[in-house]
Amino acid sequence: MRYLPLTETDRQDMLRTIGALDVDALFADVPEAARLDGPIRDLPMHASEMAVERHMQKLAAQNSVAGQMPFFLGAGAYRHHVPASVDHIIQRGEFLTAYTPYQPEIAQGTLQMLFEFQTQVARLFGCDVANASMYDGSTACWEAIVMARRITKRGKALLSSGLHPHYASVCQTMARFTQDDLRSGPPILEAATDYDALVAAIDGDTSCVVVQYPDILGRIDDMSRVVEAAHAQKALVIAVVTEPVALGAIKSPGEMGADIVVGEGQSLGVGLQFGGPYVGLFACQKKYLRQMPGRLCGETVDANGERGFVLTLSTREQHIRREKATSNICTNSGLCALAFSIHMTLLGEKGLRELAQLNHALAVKAADALSAIDGVTLLNRSFFNEFAIRLGRDARPIVRELADQGILGGVSLARLFPDEHQLDDTMLVAVTETTSEEDITALVDALGAIMAQETGA
């Protein structure tokens, strides 16, 4: 077998050194009733590279590839162009096959990269500090709510109805067991966000208010008034960013006073990958540093006085604090954080701003063209690269019909909010730099034809 270097002679030599008759003797502690006498049945035997490749390719071929058709899906995962050098660098064995940098003298590559990543994320979000990554945006969101509970010692969190329903659902799963009191609901189909309602709901028991920016329907709003109202009650504001590219064009949550900013970093460097692995971004203002979950990389010096980096403040973490840790997270998303950081370095300030401009301009074009179709209305007054359109009837069959015509046209709200039938007629459309003007025309033509046909016009 190609991954196993020991020869039969090696094995016999080693057994002699050990003083064991055969390899079975090494499994003597396994109770006899539980020992398997041979390979597990009903599973295939070993196979060559070529055979495995053939099998996997067959499965891959059964999927409609985003890059091979007009594509408009977002809702928390965005298709952006990833420069070729990103994938080249993350496949270097020194990054790919390294472990968490517990021996800093031989892990400065990973550590310096994490320090750069933390700085990039903190600046993008307008915060003082960021950690070395979480699993993804949704789990980072829950960790932020738990952190707010630790800081405020209150258990009631107000979730904006503009928060991604899967994020809210992850938080609800956890809260059911931790007895946290989460208030959430479906979005109302109007151009304004629910910030006024949130402000009205904040009281002395509120630990935090969670707002997504831009929100699930793509709307952008100034969260300063939420921050002001929350701080007046000594509650925190958690901002959730599912599309970090947006922050190349719009103000950061930190600038508007958010205390904790979390996000999904998938847009930069990582790719779609059917939902994972992604990379959770987590930043906050400095005064809350000690309550942060996850790993942190910090600057220090070595015995010769040279600058170097180490994992630090690890007493917050599970391997030291055990049941009193700020989080149970151990492995995070190191390699995805690297991909994010490389992509961000390639872009720099100039590139990120240009990229954001291009995304927004193409989205504006698409929004205008789609809302010109008879029976289609644009919900948003403001948006970045994703917006909601109302179709006047169930969007699900339309999404399916478009897919059958070779266009991945958007995400129906009915799939995201299956119990909220008032949302059934609405579809989210995302447009990035990977969307061509021909793609937009193709969607407009196909949707126009479907709408005309169904209305009998």
Added chain:
Amino acid sequence: MSMNNMGRPTNIDGVANDRTSASTVTGNKALMLKEALIFESGSPDRCGVDIAPAPETESRLGGLVRDADIGLPGLSEPETVRHYTRLSRQNYGIDLGFFPLGSCTMKHNPRLNEKMARLPGFADIHPMQPVHTVQGALGVINELAVWLIKLTGMHGVAMTPKAGAHGELCGILCIKAALEARGEDRKIILVPESAHGTNPASAAFAGFTVEDIPANADGRVDLAALKARLGPDVAGVMITNPNTCGLFERDMKAISDAVHEAGGYVYCDGANFNAIVGRVRPGDLGIDAMHINLHKTFSTPHGGGGPGSGPVVLSEALSPFGPLPFTERYEDGHITLVEEETCGERHPHSIGRMTAFHGQMGMFTRALTYMLSHGADGLRQVAEDAVLNANYVLRSMEDLLDAPFASAGPCMHEALFSDKDFAEGFSTLDLAKGLIDEGFHPMTVYFPLVVHGAMLVEPTETESKAAIDEFIMAFRSVVERAKAGDEALHGAPYHAPLRRLDETLAARKPVLAWSEPDVTAEAAE
């Protein structure tokens, strides 16, 4: 003759053989090159990506245009590639050498896995695509689930947890949900002292109270003490098997039976499943839930700290509580995704969603590729070679170094040693740093906590005998220096890119992000 005397010298006459006089003005050491931070070398107007000009449109940004500088430096592509290539060379990785980090399972990461994960049919598909456009992706998840169920002899599997600790949380939540469904409010989770830190942290994160259970003299759970503690307040136990001392819990079945009899559930930390895959099925030992680290047993890369993937296999009792979403295959081969929209009638007891989408798809393709490569026969061989290699290290060291449980019998996939016989003032840390100079990544140190100055060596099955022999030679040499009190060891490493780093300074005065140097302060000096 025409004579060209301009050629370069080809012998080494006159080259000083003094190694210490080799200081350089750059601080570089030939192939080891210093590298500045991007914030020092880059600039906001430099860019390594060409972006098409945006068409003229009216802005709809809600009046929230970002005016202030963000402070993100950019580099051109050649500078970017060089920056990260230089950084990479300051890292140790499995590709470079022996990486015997106990409990972490640093085995070879096959490159076929990488190639398969990058097929556009897997890498370039969106999690919310209509289900009929992603049948192959759902097929991967389903096929991997079948492998995991068969290899563990369990009833079901939750595929979405993002890493081992997330899987622990998932399993513990399933236990909590099962107790809730029975109308019981049990608060205590029992965890052995030797457990991974994530175990008590996960139990506490889910709202349980953690109590320690003691180990017996041969490094295993004390069955009598455990039985004595069981009662109507105990929700369950979390046990690692093989345990963190590298030993198989002989009484596992008896433990499970006792816990079940007392109305509790058994969580098994499957971090060490690689030692028994194909030789033992956890389902035969009475386990109710066990996470599997695909980045340990099934060779997906560690990536300098993730991403991992931690599917959780579940017993029949816990399967109804597994998280959303999951796949179901119909008889016609068509696969559906059970999520909020469809779970009501089919999966009413689910704990709900644990992550936004379907789990670590990129890791699933890699793990499935690995399983298909090895097959049922190869995976069994994996466990055998991993255990053989660890025992070989154990028996090659035990005459020189204290191995607390060596006399109790064979170890599993990792060998545990202590610093008992080191000279006064010499620590496990000194030994670890000495091994760095010898060209090895150190073993896991100071874990498990039950052994003083613990050294946990896990060679894995992907090391050759020659590689292990070389490690043993170096390990013995450094142990001898620690026992003899060789002062030079306190200074190790000498040959790494940096010397020992001041972790106290880092923690006392945390600098966690780069900031522009204060120019006025420098000018005043």
Added chain:
Amino acid sequence: MSLYFTEEHEWILVEGDIATVGITDHAQEQLGDVVFVEVPDEGKQFDKGDEAAVVESVKAASDVYSPVSGDVIEGNEALADDPSLVNSDPEGEGWFFKLTLSDTSELEDLMSASDYKTYLKTL
């Protein structure tokens, strides 16, 4: 003015009904370099045995329990800026908090300096 010790390696200096609490020289030596200390705020009320403070070294975090009952009148703010005081002067500048004793009889259960010294030898 009298000085008491606990088996958890805290010292208590009592002046009138005011007690100053810190950790002993032995404790700081065991912990190693202290990097962070969280002290209680003024006005907090403790029963004997309540978690009162947290002390962190690079590799360990420990809770400090209030050895006596009382109301906190001051936490040592200086430790926030310079936690190394706990290492350099544990039984002086490195004090943790002061409280007003609510039950002086609790002091009877504590150890004297010489008892503590003897106790350390048994460890």
